Amino acid sequence: xxxxxxAPTSQILAAGRRMTLRCTxxxxxxxxxxxxxxxxxxxxxxxxxxxxxxxxxxxxPDGYSVSRANTDDFPLTLASAVPSQTSVYFCASSDFSGGYxxxxxxxxxxx
Amino acid sequence: xxxxxxxxxxxxxxxxxxxxxxxxxSTTLSNIQWYKQRPGGHPVFLIQLVKSxxxxxxxxxxxxxxxxxxxxxxxxxxxxxxxxxxxxxAGIDYGGSQGNLIFGKGTKLSVKP
Numbered sequence: 001x002x003x004x005x006x007a008p009t010s011q012i013l014a015a016g017r018r019m020t021l022r023c024t025x026x027x028x029x030x031x032x033x034x035x036x037x038x039x040x041x042x043x044x045x046x047x048x049x050x051x052x053x054x055x056x057x058x059x060x061p062d063g064y065s066v067s068r069a070n071t072d073d074f075p076l077t078l079a080s081a082v083p084s085q086t087s088v089y090f091c092a093s094s095d096f097s098g099g100y101x102x103x104x105x106x107x108x109x110x111x
Numbered sequence: 112x113x114x115x116x117x118x119x120x121x122x123x124x125x126x127x128x129x130x131x132x133x134x135x136x137s138t139t140l141s142n143i144q145w146y147k148q149r150p151g152g153h154p155v156f157l158i159q160l161v162k163s164x165x166x167x168x169x170x171x172x173x174x175x176x177x178x179x180x181x182x183x184x185x186x187x188x189x190x191x192x193x194x195x196x197x198x199x200x201a202g203i204d205y206g207g208s209q210g211n212l213i214f215g216k217g218t219k220l221s222v223k224p
Binding site: 033035036042043044048056058074092098099101104 | 158162217
């Protein structure tokens with residue numbers, strides 16, 4: 001692993017189903033983030049974690065939850081998916097001194 | 112809350128022409144970062160500007176941070192087809208407690224060979 005790994009790469013999900021998007025980093029960065037990217041709306045922060053054991057809400061947290069049990073992993077869970085959660089989801093990390101490193105993204109379609 | 116606005120939303124240029132995208136914040140920023148996202152790809156960090164009035168160059172790319180730390184620009188000289196993508200600026204609110212990046216909506220650059 002080099003950088004951030006996200007899984008799955010893409011997923012089609014029935015509305016109402018529960019889904020966890022996985023994110024793992026190997027850079028020992030303290031901070032991790034989840035963004036969603038929608039056409040015309042740019043990147044919007046869903047949740048963040050400044051260090052293992054802590055999480056916070058971003059701009060669009062409703063319908064999503066996160067956990068940060070250790071430094072490397074930051075999963076994003078959709079408890080009951082809705083079509084408006086169709087988006088591309090990016091996980092990112094940083095060490096607070098410079099730019100964010102992004103994963104390759106998960107393309108999620110909720111039908 | 113803090114807002115970061117970018118213009119233009121789209122820019123179409125002929126290969127060899129120059130390109131500039133502008134970023135404006137509603138609040139004073141502690142720093143500003145620029146990212147490039149190729150079509151179908153993920154955002155990739157280009158540079159961070161911290162000081163008022165700072166100018167940095169990366170080959171054909173010139174980045175500027177305004178004196179008031181509320182605006183920034185990215186200028187590409189003599190565009191190439193490899194410059195195609197969406198360029199995002201992102202800033203951290205100077206007084207923000209969260210310290211999380213707020214992204215502009217991006218400028219999508221297309222280059223006609």
